[in-house]
Amino acid sequence: MEKKIKWGIIGAGRIAEKFASDLKSTTYGELFAVSSTSLARAQDFALRHDAKHAFGNYEELFSVEVDVVYVATPHPFHLQHTLLCLNNGTPVLCEKPFGMEESEVNQMITTAREKKVFLMEAMWTRFLPSTLKTLEIIQSGVLGKIITLHADFGFKAIKDFEGRAYNQKLGGGALLDIGIYPIYLSLLILGYPSAIKASSIFAQTGVDETTSMLFQYDNESTALLNCTFGCDTNCEAIIYGELGKITIHTKFHESKKVTLHLKDQEPVVFDFPRDTFGYNYEADEVHACLQAGKLESEIFPLSASQKLIHLLDKTREAAKIFY
Ligand SMILES: NC(=O)c1ccc[n+]([C@@H]2O[C@H](COP(=O)([O-])OP(=O)(O)OC[C@H]3O[C@@H](n4cnc5c(N)ncnc54)[C@H](OP(=O)(O)O)[C@@H]3O)[C@@H](O)[C@H]2O)c1
The missing domain is CATH 3.40.50.720 (NAD(P)-binding Rossmann-like Domain)
Known part of the structure; x- marks a missing residue:
């Protein structure tokens, strides 16, 4: 044991x-x-x-x-x-x-x-069963080429300018806190974009309250992403392919349900019930890595973190978000 x-x-x-x-x-x-x-x-x-x-x-x-x-x-x-x-x-x-x-x-x-x-x-989202199912469906090819990915994460945050969300000294702002989820999903599904457009609305503390992003890829796919502390949004992700779409149901970053819609077919629903917040899956990966004597995860390696922070930096640059 x-x-x-x-x-x-x-x-x-x-x-x-x-x-x-x-x-x-x-x-x-x-x-x-x-x-x-x-x-x-x-x-x-x-x-x-x-x-x-x-x-x-x-x-x-x-x-x-x-x-x-x-x-x-x-x-x-x-x-x-x-x-x-x-x-x-x-x-x-x-x-x-x-x-x-x-x-x-x-x-x-x-x-x-x-x-x-x-x-x-x-x-942690990398290890959720909903993410694994989404990847499995995409890799099976049933959707054909992915044309566009839409994902948003928004909630009405309490306007406490000393608190973590709005305080620049605590790394406040929607992009780094919650925008990272739609951005990471786009990276996982579509890879690194060839063009990045992003625009932010700033709170009076100087942090981004809303950031909207449009990424374009060499293979002519796009991603339309949004994050905000200003209001509650659908918090859904939809991946549209030539032959159908996948919905990662709200809140997509912690989803327990994925639906596959193929043209002229009944939707197929995949449920992933759990009674945890969902952090147990990433913890299990750490346990497996340590028990095997690994220095990094093969599922979410350090090179993936490097790509993610590079994309966050470039998106911040486009949206003129500075710390
Ligand atoms: N994975 C997720 O789903 C998820 C969700 C929320 C947040 N996060 C991430 O987790 C991190 C913490 O977020 P949180 O929501 O847990 O924040 P939080 O409730 O404010 O807790 C952060 C803790 O950090 C410690 N700390 C050390 N220096 C601090 C300082 N100068 N100001 C404030 N706190 C300081 C404090 O703990 P002590 O005083 O007890 O040491 C504080 O309670 C963030 O980077 C955030 O992006 C991840």
Whole structure:
């Protein structure tokens, strides 16, 4: 039997809470230690999620033996906290976006390779059954050539200008926070675009509140993508091919349902019920990689993270989003 993987957490915020909850449904994962800028918050978190250790600063996490650390701080701190782990020889699953820009991601990857330590971006949607089914359908060829992909992610965010969504110092803005999901889907399905158009509406704090994107590809496909903190949108993804379409139902980035529509045929619905948030699938991939002694995932390799941050940088450039 494979051994249990002991997780540590850096940053006891909202996403850490969901991840810790999903870890309980995995076969091999256990939350072992949590570190926070507040000892009281770490202790409270540890109590709720049965972690053995709680620390009031991130460095102390390395005083106990953890097999892997989940970095769950806001994006501008991903580089610093990932390097902290890698320099301690500890494998890392770091939240998306991996870094604020390509140079940060390259630094993380170079360090992981130099130290020979496992590293992966927490692009959890790559591992969802709905994503795997979508890829399987596309690869089967039933849709023919993909002509265009439409995807959006929007919700009405609370206008707290100090909070993570709107605060520039915390890496605020719709593109990096939620636009990354439609962008990643386009990258996964259509590859890297040959032309990028993007336009943003900015909040008074200077972060993008809405960003609309139009990508074009060498094979004459397009992608029409949108993200916003201004209102609730459908949060659906539709991939249109010459012979039919696939709908990844709302909210597409955490979908439990995919429908295949082929011309003159009854739609085929694929349901993927689950009672987790969906973070267990990425955790399972980390467990499998660590148990096999791998330094990166073959399903979501570091080269995929590099392409993704490059595309985010180029989209920001087109939309004139600066930090
Ligand atoms: N995969 C997903 O579905 C998903 C969903 C939401 C967010 N995320 C990503 O996860 C990261 C965290 O998001 P979140 O929504 O969990 O944020 P959050 O609720 O604000 O939590 C972030 C935590 O980071 C720590 N932190 C360290 N330095 C900080 C600083 N200067 N300001 C604020 N917090 C600081 C704090 O924890 P302590 O004080 O306890 O150390 C804080 O609670 C972001 O990069 C985001 O993109 C991913």
